Amino acid sequence: MSKFHLNTQELLQGKFKVNKVNIAFVFQVNCPGCFIYGFPMMNDLYKLFKDNVGFIGVATAFEDFEYNNEANLKLLLENGTLVGETKKYYNANFGLSNYLDIPKFPIAFDTITTSEELINSNKIELICNIIPDFANFSEKEKENLLGKIKSYYAQLPVLAETFTLNQLQGTPSFIIFDDNYNTLGVYFGHQNDDTLKTKLENLLH
Numbered sequence: 420m421s422k423f424h425l426n427t428q429e430l431l432q433g434k435f436k437v438n439k440v441n442i443a444f445v446f447q448v449n450c451p452g453c454f455i456y457g458f459p460m461m462n463d464l465y466k467l468f469k470d471n472v473g474f475i476g477v478a479t480a481f482e483d484f485e486y487n488n489e490a491n492l493k494l495l496l497e498n499g500t501l502v503g504e505t506k507k508y509y510n511a512n513f514g515l516s517n518y519l520d521i522p523k524f525p526i527a528f529d530t531i532t533t534s535e536e537l538i539n540s541n542k543i544e545l546i547c548n549i550i551p552d553f554a555n556f557s558e559k560e561k562e563n564l565l566g567k568i569k570s571y572y573a574q575l576p577v578l579a580e581t582f583t584l585n586q587l588q589g590t591p592s593f594i595i596f597d598d599n600y601n602t603l604g605v606y607f608g609h610q611n612d613d614t615l616k617t618k619l620e621n622l623l624h
Contacts, residue, residue, distance in 0.1 A: 433525030
C-alpha cells in the first residue's frame, strides 16, 4: 500500500485533524474544472462527513505559476476572488468575477521547492517507490531510472511537493488516506457525486 505524502505550507484556513479516514482535494486556482466540479462536491462531502472524516484542500501549482500561487489562494479564501481561466469561465457564463461557494474546509498551499533541492534530497526516492515492482529492480535498473527522473525534473524551475511526490495526474485530484497516511483511493478529474460519498461511507462502516 502506497503512502500519501502531504507536504504543505501552513494552513491558511481551518485546522486539519487526521482521522482514521481522510480526504485531500488537490486543486489549482487557475483550473475551472476544480471549481465547477471539485469544490461543490467537496463542500457537500464536508457537510456530510466533517465529524468523522479529516478534510484538507491543497492548492498546488504545476503550470501557470503567475496565477497558481499562495497570494491568489488567500484572495479566494477571503472573498472568492477568481483569476485566470477560472475567472474567464465564470465571467463569460455567469457574469461573475468572484466564487460564491467559498470552501469551508481546511486549506493549505502546497510546498513549492526548486528542482535542485528536490533532486538532491531523499524525497526523489519517494517518486521511484511509487513505480510498481521498483523494489525488485536490479541496482543498475534503479540507478538508471533515478537518473532519468532527475534529468526530467532538472528541466523544471520549481516543483510543488505534494503534487510531485504523489505523482498526481493533474487537477482536480482526490486522495483518500488513513491515519497512517496509507493511500486508500486516488481519483482524478470529474467524479460522479456518489463515487467518493460511497467510498467514504464504506470505509467508515
